[in-house]
Amino acid sequence: MGAVPAEALGVAGLGGVSRVYIQIVIWNLEKSDATVESLREYLRDYAVDAFSTLRGMRMKTWFADAKKGYWGAVYLWDGVNMQNPLSVSKAIELIGYPPTSTSVFAVEAIAEGVSAIESFKGIGRAFEEVSAPDPAGESA
Structure with a gap:
């Protein structure tokens, strides 16, 4: 989708955005019928595209640990005037x-490094053909 002029999002301040926020949501899946693999299907089939339409959201990164039963996400928001993520999310429904x-x-600072990855579209374990062992220790 790309950047949208700050005025169109209704944010004010230096360069249109005065503060940036990070939101972290985590589920312990021990009481859910949902699994990391079933939630990866949700990412592939729906969530990545749906969340890409949220106004005021710079980025959302999903993470998981199948062995420990954790599923979650980190959002980076342009400010407090953002679209409610529940307007597109089906995670509560799927997890139960x-x-x-x-x-x-509130974000204190952001550093952007030099990366070989030009775009995050299609990046992540949810888009892999076969889930290879994860160097972080998660193997599912």
Whole structure:
């Protein structure tokens, strides 16, 4: 989708955005019928495209640990005037209950490194043909 002029999003401040926020949501899946693999299908088939339409969301990164039964996401928001993520999310419906933990923090600083990855579209384990062992220790 790309950047949208700050005025169109209704944010004010230096360069249109005065503060950026990070939101972290985590589910413990121990009481859910949902699995990391079934939630990967949700990402492939629906969520990545749906969340890409949210106004005010710079990025959403999903993460998981199948062995420990954790599923979650980190959002980077342009400011407080953002579209409610629940307007497109089906995670609560699929998992069966709200996140185990939700936190919002004001961002102190952001560093963008030099990366070989030009775009994050199609990146992640949900888009792999066969789930290869993860160097972080998660193998499902």
